[in-house]
Amino acid sequence: MVKTEMIDTTSKSQVDRFVQLHYKLYKKCPQWVPPFYTDIRLMLNKQKHPFYEHSDADFFIATRGDEVVGRIAAMENRAFNKYHGTKKMQFYLFDCIDDQDVANALFERVFDWSTKRGLTEAVGPKGFSPISNGYGIQVEGFEFRQMMTMMNYNYPYYANLFENAGFQKEVDFVSCYIHRPEFLLPEKVHLIAQKAQERGTFFVKNFKNKKELISWGIRIGQTYNRIFINNWEYYPLSEAEIKFEIDNIMVIADPRLIKIILHKDEIVGFLLGFPDISKALQRNGGRITPWGIVDMMLEVKRTKWFSLNGVGVISELQGRGGNALMYSLMEKTATEYGFEHIEQTQMAETAVQVRKDMINLGAKPYKNHRIFHKSI
Secondary structure, eight states: OEEEEEOOTTOHHHHHHHHHHHHHHHTTOTTOOOOOHHHHHHHTOTTTOGGGGTOEEEEEEEEETTEEEEEEEEEEOHHHHHHHTOOEEEEEEEEEOSOHHHHHHHHHHHHHHHHTTTOOEEEESOOSOTTTSOOSEEEEOTTSOOOTTSSOOOOTHHHHHHHHTTOEEEEEEEEEEEEGGGOOOOHHHHHHHHHHHHTTSOEEEOOSSHHHHHHTHHHHHHHHHHHTTTSTTOOOOOHHHHHHHHHHHHHHOOGGGEEEEEETTEEEEEEEEEEOOHHHHHHHTTOOOHHHHHHHHHHHHHOOEEEEEEEEEOGGGTTTTHHHHHHHHHHHHHHHTTOOEEEEEEEETTOHHHHHHHHHTTOEEEEEEEEEEEEO
16 A cells, blocks of 8 residues: 655654655666765755745655655745746656556645645646756656766656656757767858957856856856746746855866856856766765765866756847857867767757757757646
8 A cells, every 4th residue: 555645854764765765766777877965855954955945845755564665845936936927836856666556646645735735737847946956757868877967867667657647748858969079060150259259249258267167156147047037947046046056066067168158248148068977976876975076076087078058148149149159169168178978958948949059060869858747
């Protein structure tokens, strides 16, 4: 018999029961990259995570006997609902054995939670941050390793659990692969980018070290609130959320791979590139140790993989050479630092122009994550 229970987030033992299921299910999966235990526990900490300054969440497990066989987080993102005029419950941290009864029990529990709050639709998986938490259930590309913890990885049966429970597609997030030697921009693109800089329309800011990058962090986060305003997942981030995101990004940021596009001293675009340290994360199994930190730093120098997870120019300046400059920077950065493989991580299918541009430049869709929705 399957039972569900809401965990007490102030109880370390109950939080551990919720957290451990993910590591247990995927321990032997070679494509899975374990998140840091501390990061997941922080999502359950209502005193420290900035999400709880404006919203609320509860966490549920499903058990069969003494064994935890499923889990899910139910979230009321009031900032998102207010901005979009919706009454959505978003869910995240869904993990489950291949058993429809278990999945149904979890879904029914969070539907009941939502109904009591006056919420009318369930949407997810969608996390506590629109920047650093991955979106969706993976539905294509299972043979490929996930890109660090910037996306989710799950077994193929997950999508069936959702569809059998009556969920339907909301939106897909596609990741593209680029083999660097085949990513060659037409000379015309470089010329447009060059002329845009010569005219003084745009200026590219490079960073000498992490200290300098950190000093620009808040401004970069504030620019997110302008560049991605038309994105499906967007809602205005609070100052606390911006700081939280910047602090997370800085852990793995390589200043050489971060490029800022300025217009009259104002940030109007950016290229956020990250060295892929997935191998080191897998070796360390979600734990942070002194040796693990050294291992990650060494992996930054060894890896031939490069993730683009944050690429954009504000809409008012698109068509004036900004996109050309962005793609030119992309090619030059990957070439200069010897990367052979590039992933553009999780582009919403609603970002039509960027996806079209990338495919025209040689990028190949190879992973797909799907957000599901269901009326309650």
